[in-house]
Amino acid sequence: MTAPAGIGHLEPTQSAGRLFVQRGLEGPVVMLNLLRFREVADYTAHPDLAPAAPISGAEAFDRYFRHTLPFLRVSGGDVVFLGAGGPFLIGPEGERWDRAMLVRQTSVAAFLAFASHDAYLAGLGHRAAALQDSRLLPLAELPFPT
Template sequence: MPSLNPSAEQLEHFAEQMPAGEPILMLNLLRFNQQAAYPTESGHAPCSGREAYARYSRTALRKVREAGGDVQVAASAQVALIAPEQEEWDEMLLVRYPSPEAFLAMLADEEYRAATLHRSAALTDSRLVACSPRA
């Protein structure tokens, strides 16, 4: 079952479980659609999933930085050594935020929310794992 966007319940669980006011790392695993899956009524010209993700990233990266965060690692995924056979990823991002609150505030930002149309069209599946960095 593809996972593209967090549900209200998942966001609530995240807010309850992550230590408030402490830095977090968000591990993103991304699998792109060959062709972006925009809703018909969106009016967006056809493009690849990677191109649609680049559209999202232009806004998302700016919003990450405005929230006090930064991309720590961006890499192309090559081979899954330990994973279910059907679980393959195209890219991995590790993004640092100053706190869970900063991350949630970014998600609530109107401009960021509008850009998620491109993210949803770009991806066939994703994972987003909240981590606490060790000192």
């Protein structure tokens, strides 16, 4: 199911979260993040985190990233790739993503513990302010075919 026009995918639904856990992924999991930023960050829902002057969505995401990285690393995870995006070479014409990121976590349990950590959650408003739309695809590593 897709979101109505103009509404981005910013948080997992309850059913998507349940399906993620039910997949029974074992071992490390890599999260593919596709990120589309707002031109100007929207801190309406998180005024306590708002900077004194308006900033771009990319700048707000950088604040989220700096806040998050220490908690991610303590939980056993890390960012293995961060890259600038753009339009697809193969994919829907006109669709673009500003940034792509691969986050590796040691297990689903470690990811869930990280994602529910109170100190991490305290900075989540920077992500919400930054993003117009996003995708998060959990990936399980496969052996190379021989």
